[in-house]
Amino acid sequence: MSNRRSFIKGGVLGAIGATIIPKLISTKTSKTNPNSQKGFPMVISTWEHGMAANVAAMKVLRNGGKAIDAVENGVKIPEADPESMSVGLGGLPDREGKVTLDACIMDETGNCGSVSFLQHIKHPISVARKIMDETPHVMLAGEGALKFALEKGFPKEDLLTEKAEKRWKEWLKESEYKPIINVENHDTIGLLALDKNGDISGACTTSGLSWKMHGRVGDSPVIGAGMFVDNEVGGCCATGVGEAVLKTLGSFLIVELMRQGASPQEACEEGIARIVKNQNYKDMQIGYLAINKKGEHGAYAVHPWFNYALHQGGENRMIDAFSYLT
Ligand code: SD4
Secondary structure, eight states: OTTOOOOOOOHHHHHTTOOOOOOOOOSSOOSSOTTOOOOSSEEEEESTTHHHHHHHHHHHHHTTOOHHHHHHHHHHHHHHOTTOTTSSTTOOOOTTSOOOEEEEEEOTTSOEEEEEEEOSOSOHHHHHHHHHHHSSOSEEEHHHHHHHHHHTTOOOOOOOOHHHHHHHHHHHHHOOOOOOSOGGGOOOEEEEEEOTTSOEEEEEEEOOSTTOOTTOOOSTTSBTTTEEEETTTEEEEEEEOHHHHHHHTHHHHHHHHHHTTOOHHHHHHHHHHHHHHHSOGGGOOEEEEEEETTSOEEEEESSTTOEEEEEETTEEEEEEOEESOO
C-alpha cells in the first residue's frame, strides 16, 4: 500500500524471527533530517528562546552534569524572562487576566513530575522537579500545586507584566478566541538533553495558549503529550495547540515509533500525520522535536515557521523545521 511504510528490524529481532511493521500513515516521510548529526552531549529546544536555554543546559552538561539538571536549568531561562510571552513570568494570561502555568520534567529512569494550572510561581519546572523528587505523585494542579510550592519555599509573585496586561486589555475589546497560526501564541519551551553518559531527560514549560478559558490545561504538563522520554529509545517534546497534541498523545507516540525503528524525523512526521488525518490542521500550528540515543534529531510541524535551537558539536544554532504545509 502506497501510504504505508514499514520498518523491518534486523539484528536481535531478526534473529528471533520477529518483524515489526507499524502502519504509518505519513505520506511525506523523510528518512533523516539533513540537519541531524550524531554525538553528545547535546541539547535541543523549541523556538528562538531555546538559544539561551541551550547555553544554560549545555553549561551543566559540559561540567559533567546530568541531563535532568541540564533540562531544568535550561528552561528556567525563558521562565524568568519577561520577554518570553508564553512561558513563566510575562506569559500572556487567560481571558480573565490570570497567568496560569503548565510544566513537566522527566529523567532517564522514567521518573517524572508535573504541575498544571499553577499561578504565581515563576519557575513551574522546579516545582515539577520537586514533585518528582520529593512526593509519591506525578502531577499537582492549581491550588494544591501552589500550596506545595509555597511550602517548599518558592516565592509568590505577580507574573502578569505590564506588557502582557496591555495585550490582554487590547484583546478584551474584541474578546475573540482564535488560537490560530500566530507565532507569538506558540512559544512554549520544550527542551531535550543527552548527557555525556548518553542519558536523556526532557522538560516542557508554558503559560499555555493566551486568552484560554480559566482552568484550561494544555498538553505541556501531560507526560506523553507535551513531552516524553524513554532512555532506551529517545525523547520528544511538543509545541503549539495543545488540544491537538493531547488528542494524539504525540510525544509518547513519537518515542514509541522510534522504538519500533523509525528515525526521529520519520517519527515526528508521523506524529504530525496523525493530527492532520482527523483535525482541522489548517488553522493550527503544532511542532515536534525528537532525539534518539545517538544524538540524531528530527523536527516537523504542520505549518512553516517552527524553528528550534540545536546545541551540538560545539555550536548552538537556530534551524527552521520542515513542515507538512509549505
Ligand atoms: C498549550 N502547547 O498550552 C501549549 C502552547 C504552546 O507554544 O506550545 N505554545 O497548548
